[in-house]
Amino acid sequence: MWENLKEVIEQRQLMLTFAARDYKVRYAQTFIGYWWSLIQPIASVAVLFVVFQKLVKVPTEGVPYLPFALSGLILWNYFNYVITQSAASLINNQGMIRKIYFPKLTLPLSRAIVGLVEPLVGFVLLIALLLYYEVFGIGILFFLIALAGTAISALGIGLWTAALSIRYRDMQQILPFVLQFIFFLTPVAYSADLLSGIIPSQWDFVLYLNPMTGIIESFRAILFGGDFNPLILMSYAAGLVLFVSGLALFQKMEMKIADIV
Amino acid sequence: MSTSAISIQNISKEYLIQKGKNKEVFKALENINLEIEEGKVTGLIGANGAGKSTLLKILSRITQPSSGHAHINGRLASLLEVGTGFHPELSGRENIFLNGALLGMKKPEIKAQFDEIVDFSGVEAFLDTPVKHYSSGMYVRLAFSVAAHLQSEILLIDEVLAVGDAEFQRKCIAKMDEATHQQNRTVLFVSHNMSVARSLCEQIIFLEKGKVKTIGDAKSVTDQYMREMTETANALPIGQRKDRKGSGELKFSQLEISHPNSKNGSLLISGEPAVINFSIKSLKPSATHDLDLELNIFNASGNFLSSLSNKFVGTSLKLEGEEQSFECTINKLPLMAGSYYLRAKLMINGFPVDLIDRALNFEVLLGDYYGSGNFKQKATPGIYIDQNWKSKP
Structure with a gap:
């Protein structure tokens, strides 16, 4: 497994070239171009604000709703993007895979790099909101750790899906539903306490098997102050397990890709 | 005694194919043993399904052999299809870098040869146009130019000369010839066109149904191939x-x-x-x-x-x-x-x-096409064209 990672590092230039290609192509022939990177996080946080703050009025333990929601949404959107993109990365590049040899791992990894644009734009927005509501603190730096945790977890799931999609295209159909389902089980628009209030307390750990639960909770606990649930560590561990197992499966399937796709 | 650039030992490749309800094993390659000499152009010929492309895919690590292994001595680049990895939305310039990186070139390497690549392709006027607006000829020329400038010791090529216009084909052949002779590069080259194979290759491998049938000098192997193709057609x-x-x-x-x-x-x-x-x-x-x-x-x-x-x-x-x-x-x-x-x-x-x-x-x-009574056999047969000659006053 480490041999392959080494090869990817040697081929980092290819990975960056793929990332640059995907970034350019993503906004090709759109009217407002790169401005979409800014509009997307603003629009989605506006939706959450209207639905969960104005209509449902979810409690946020005294934290202003906009920075609260945005802190979760930035990470969730990145998670969602990396999974969706890396899951389809092998199938979308089958022509190339059948005709050119290159480390396939560069494909999902380059997607994770391209996807970074939006969370970084979101990060600047978040800082602006924190300053506005006067809750800004040094804890904001924890964002980098949360983002790395998100990338690893999302790649883990993405690698699993990409590897399975080679044989079972059904994965591509199932994935959107699964992601939507997980979205509601993740404390993005509301707090984890609200979710754990619904289920018996001895089952709380199930929520934290979802890597995003612990990642978002830890970020918020450090950003806004609050209890640090020890189950958070389990979320990070789950992300790591997904990544390592996903990588192993991906590399096993990599050998057969050209014969199957 | 020359050294081998590629040494192929006992390579077999099997595919499972669906035949009705049952799965059947199809042997694309069976116990291939070959030594490809360094610094030579070697041709690979054979009918459709003989395993030529499968062999190139195994050597370029796109697919793995079912058994056996190949030892490759030097940096290898392969060009199995012209323009794979080109992105239609990107400009010619961007695609040169993308394609170069895909073929394993480092950025400084591409930069150093950028002008030469552009010059060779003849598309400089459209360098900043997305390649989706290119004609298919321009597309092929640009793609081949990138590959032709790869500084690899071993180059695998599959049928790429079948596309592109005649003038460009000649340029490519000259470029490949130059590469092998001046830079001691090894080329393994699949072809269906026997005259190209003959003019380019020093040695030819004839594959038949996944096995090596003959290895020998270009003329005798292409002759044998054409003879056998004729027999199959008449059988x-x-x-x-x-x-x-x-x-x-x-x-x-x-x-x-x-x-x-x-x-x-x-x-x-x-x-x-x-x-x-x-x-x-x-x-x-x-x-x-x-x-x-x-x-x-x-x-x-x-x-x-x-x-x-x-x-x-x-x-x-x-x-x-x-x-x-x-x-x-x-x-x-x-x-x-x-x-x-x-x-x-x-x-x-x-x-x-x-x-x-x-x-x-x-x-x-042999016949008297022009009815002049003056006709002879040509070594390479061509076509007759009706013609009139006269001296002007």
């Missing part, structure tokens, strides 16, 4: 042949070429008439089909010479019922004495229905 009546492509609703069920005057024992002679008789059979006899026929004439080396087509001359041919015979008459056969073959292609509404690569082999005997 079965055309209706029963399996080496055909197309949807198969209609099929050539008979195809022959002869001299209309049986006095000559129906041997074809330059300058005399020739008749092609053929029948088409339909699997769906109820419909009426408007036939679009093409009989392409190739010389024995696989070079295209000319095409006979009912659409060219504006004749409409219809097939009604199950089977029907047709004929195409040539009043004055303009082929010089030599060996030729016909490639038969039948299309309906623009879709290929039946396509047989070497549908019919035939020989043309």
Whole structure:
């Protein structure tokens, strides 16, 4: 497994070239171009604000709703993007895979790099909101750790899906539903306490098997102050397990890709 | 004693293919043992399905062999299809960097050769245009230019010369020749065109049904290949042949070429008439089909010479019922004495229905095309063109 990672590092230039290609192509022939990177996080946080703050009025333990929601949404959107993109990365590049040899791992990894644009734009927005509501603190730096945790977890799931999609295209159909389902089980628009209030307390750990639960909770606990649930560590561990197992499966399937796709 | 650039030991490749309800093992390659010498151009020839492309894919690590292994001595680059990895939305300039990176070139390496690549491709005027607006010729030229400038010790090439115009093909061949001789580069090259293979390769490997049939010098192996292809083409009546492509609703069920005057024992002679008789059979006899026929004439080396087509001359041919015979008459056969073959292609509404690569082999005997009484045999047969010469006052 480490041999392959080494090869990817040697081929980092290819990975960056793929990332640059995907970034350019993503906004090709759109009217407002790169401005979409800014509009997307603003629009989605506006939706959450209207639905969960104005209509449902979810409690946020005294934290202003906009920075609260945005802190979760930035990470969730990145998670969602990396999974969706890396899951389809092998199938979308089958022509190339059948005709050119290159480390396939560069494909999902380059997607994770391209996807970074939006969370970084979101990060600047978040800082602006924190300053506005006067809750800004040094804890904001924890964002980098949360983002790395998100990338690893999302790649883990993405690698699993990409590897399975080679044989079972059904994965591509199932994935959107699964992601939507997980979205509601993740404390993005509301707090984890609200979710754990619904289920018996001895089952709380199930929520934290979802890597995003612990990642978002830890970020918020450090950003806004609050209890640090020890189950958070389990979320990070789950992300790591997904990544390592996903990588192993991906590399096993990599050998057969050209014969199957 | 020269060293091997590629050493192939006992390589086999099997595929599982679905046949009805059962899975069947298809052996694409069986126990291949080869040594490819350093600094030489080696050709790989064989009929469709002989395993040429599979072998190149294994050597370029795109797919893994079922057993055996290959030892590769040096940096290897492969060009199995021109323009894979090009992104239509990106400009020519961006695609040069993308494609170069894909083929394993480092950025400084691409930068250093950028001008040369652009110059060679001849697309400098469109360098900042997205390649989706390129003509297919420009696309191919740019793609080949990137690959041709790769600084690799070993280069694998699959049929890329089949595309692109003649002038560009010559440039590519010259470039490859230069690369092997000046930079001691090893080239392994798949070809269907025997004259290209002959002019380019020092050694040729002939694959047949996944096995190495012959290895030898270019001339003797291509001769053997062409002889055997002729035998295959003549072994079965055309209706029963399996080496055909197309949807198969209609099929050539008979195809022959002869001299209309049986006095000559129906041997074809330059300058005399020739008749092609053929029948088409339909699997769906109820419909009426408007036939679009093409009989392409190739010389024995696989070079295209000319095409006979009912659409060219504006004749409409219809097939009604199950089977029907047709004929195409040539009043004055303009082929010089030599060996030729016909490639038969039948299309309906623009879709290929039946396509047989070497549908019919035939020989043309020496004849007096111009009726001047002054004619001789040429080493490489070509075509006759009607001509008039005169001195001006």
